[in-house]
Amino acid sequence: MDLLLHLPHRYQDRTRIVPLRALRVGQECLVQGQVTDSRIIRGRRRNWLVVLNDGEGALTLRFFHFSQRQVENLKIGRTARCFGEVRAGPTGMEMAHPEYRDYAEPPTELEARLTPVYPTTKGLGQTRLRALVAQVRALDWPQGSALPLESLFLLHLPPAGATDDDIAQAQERIARDELTAYYLVMRFRQSQRQSQQAPPLPQAQQLGRTLLEHLGFQLTRAQRRVVREVLLDLAQSRPMLRLLQGDVGSGKTVVAAFAAIRAAEHQAQTALMAPTEILAEQHYLSFSSWLTPLGIPVAMLTGGQGKAMRQRTLEGLASGETLVAVGTHALFQQATAFDNLALTIVDEQHRFGVHQRMALRAKGRTPHQLIMTATPIPRTLTMALYADMDVSLLDELPPGRQPIDTRLVAASRRDEVLARIAKVLDAGQQAYWVCTLIEDSDQLYAESAETTWQRLRAQLPGRRIGLIHGRMKSEEKAAVMAAFKAGDHQLLVATTVIEVGVDVPNASLMVIENPERLGLAQLHQLRGRIGRGTRKSYCILLYGTPLREVSRARLKVIRESQDGFHIAEQDLALRGPGEILGTRQTGETRFRVADLARHAHLIPEIIQEGQRLLTEAPEEAEALRLAWAGGDVGPVSV
Ligand code: ADP
Numbered sequence: 001m002d003l004l005l006h007l008p009h010r011y012q013d014r015t016r017i018v019p020l021r022a023l024r025v026g027q028e029c030l031v032q033g034q035v036t037d038s039r040i041i042r043g044r045r046r047n048w049l050v051v052l053n054d055g056e057g058a059l060t061l062r063f064f065h066f067s068q069r070q071v072e073n074l075k076i077g078r079t080a081r082c083f084g085e086v087r088a089g090p091t092g093m094e095m096a097h098p099e100y101r102d103y104a105e106p107p108t109e110l111e112a113r114l115t116p117v118y119p120t121t122k123g124l125g126q127t128r129l130r131a132l133v134a135q136v137r138a139l140d141w142p143q144g145s146a147l148p149l150e151s152l153f154l155l156h157l158p159p160a161g162a163t164d165d166d167i168a169q170a171q172e173r174i175a176r177d178e179l180t181a182y183y184l185v186m187r188f189r190q191s192q193r194q195s196q197q198a199p200p201l202p203q204a205q206q207l208g209r210t211l212l213e214h215l216g217f218q219l220t221r222a223q224r225r226v227v228r229e230v231l232l233d234l235a236q237s238r239p240m241l242r243l244l245q246g247d248v249g250s251g252k253t254v255v256a257a258f259a260a261i262r263a264a265e266h267q268a269q270t271a272l273m274a275p276t277e278i279l280a281e282q283h284y285l286s287f288s289s290w291l292t293p294l295g296i297p298v299a300m301l302t303g304g305q306g307k308a309m310r311q312r313t314l315e316g317l318a319s320g321e322t323l324v325a326v327g328t329h330a331l332f333q334q335a336t337a338f339d340n341l342a343l344t345i346v347d348e349q350h351r352f353g354v355h356q357r358m359a360l361r362a363k364g365r366t367p368h369q370l371i372m373t374a375t376p377i378p379r380t381l382t383m384a385l386y387a388d389m390d391v392s393l394l395d396e397l398p399p400g401r402q403p404i405d406t407r408l409v410a411a412s413r414r415d416e417v418l419a420r421i422a423k424v425l426d427a428g429q430q431a432y433w434v435c436t437l438i439e440d441s442d443q444l445y446a447e448s449a450e451t452t453w454q455r456l457r458a459q460l461p462g463r464r465i466g467l468i469h470g471r472m473k474s475e476e477k478a479a480v481m482a483a484f485k486a487g488d489h490q491l492l493v494a495t496t497v498i499e500v501g502v503d504v505p506n507a508s509l510m511v512i513e514n515p516e517r518l519g520l521a522q523l524h525q526l527r528g529r530i531g532r533g534t535r536k537s538y539c540i541l542l543y544g545t546p547l548r549e550v551s552r553a554r555l556k557v558i559r560e561s562q563d564g565f566h567i568a569e570q571d572l573a574l575r576g577p578g579e580i581l582g583t584r585q586t587g588e589t590r591f592r593v594a595d596l597a598r599h600a601h602l603i604p605e606i607i608q609e610g611q612r613l614l615t616e617a618p619e620e621a622e623a624l625r626l627a628w629a630g631g632d633v634g635p636v637s638v
């Protein structure tokens, strides 16, 4: 069954011979011709060249590795039938190392079907896979299978003449089933969760109220609503699994604090996990300032901490004395044990994998889970991909925020930008300079940030300029962040390590170099580091020229909107959802056939169909779910 769902990712057409005069570069095809020349060239590398002619055109075959025997067999006058990719060579069209057979008189028969090319798995080559599929095809299939067999076989063994359209249609048919099955898996998990037991955490003291009085600001309406939703969930005896979506700066952290306070009222523990040490540190500071006055002990646990400090934290968690632990993935490492973990909170969940979230969850029995994300996901996608969760939305920013003015500036105008920075710094405000790179290499990243930092120090003399990147030790990073927060650094040169969560209200200018290299969601996150105070903030997108058309369109979206959801929807239209969900996340939501970039438009119908099956044909729903997911968890999201 799994074999049937292991589908070809492309096809080779060996059902027809392409005339040599009609060859195009890049084409992969079957050709045939008589050998009119064969010679070995001795240059830097030995080459064997064979020229084929079919009466109307010619093609050169080029071999770097060959045996004497091959040369003897494929000689002038023989006819060769080859399959390979056409490329441009020094003297015309070529194929390098094609598959070939030579004949005195070639057979007239050709393959009847397109040849599937499978993503190969270890130990299973194409030939073996093709043979297996043919065997499976020959089996007697019962009527009414839960799998769309006809479409599956069409994709495995498409008949000669099958068009791209036919293939796309079959794929869509299967994608529809797969997405429906996925939706059913999510709904199934949701209903399973309903039958699990979690420690109920009803209101016990008035600690939350005390925090409200000392917070120094009023909660927004949206925050009040979401806090209420979360606290209601916590009071139940089944585990909460709630996704809190809120744009950057919407104030998710304080919502998390109210949840932790509720657990603490029951002497139960909370673990808050952040993706970076910088963010963990910052959350630790916020939580300490809010919770310590209420008598709730808070501790921090990160990988970069000193041994002694860490040991003390671990002891506090194991004994149950520490009620709230803020940290990085160190929280779910083996050495970490909790006495009574009742609530796990994952911040910026798109940075984590589902396994990490599960590992944290496993530190308690069946703890309540709150999952926070600033990555806006269009509503239709949420409803399908997160159908196992309840969703809360913080759709309001705290008052007094000034909109960010975003400008597109060509890198050739760097001098003007520098003058602008100087002016902002000299007026007592702070700024970020964000360096980007295409390669995902910490080392290159660090080097480029370092170079930029040197340069900016020379160009902005007399200003205090800090540097932060992912290669620094965690204490160093923390020290730099603290200095920036305290205003000791005026300008912070940074890599995208500051993408999430960093909160310095006095920073009112951000320059992002080569923004075209980043996804819109990431740009929006980065930009969210400014506009946190009451002063008008500016974001300068310093793009490399020339800018491609799509890049221009995408940056225009960022310039014109500050609504993360709108940006996500535009991005979905321009680039597909991989961008929105982030590579880490899509890496996990791996569908076998469905491709959200191509099939997202099916989702509303799929939800409808899934709901219909659940109410009208539960047996069919179960068969479909099992056909795709088996007894296993199936494809997974968050
Ligand atoms: P995010 O949702 O991006 O995680 P944060 O929780 O970091 O946002 O909040 C951003 C900033 O706004 C913080 O400095 C926080 O203290 C502040 N804040 C949160 N809620 C409010 C509010 N209701 N009024 C004013 N400021 C708030």
Ligand code: MG
Pocket: 252, 253, 347, 501
């Ligand atoms: Mg945050």
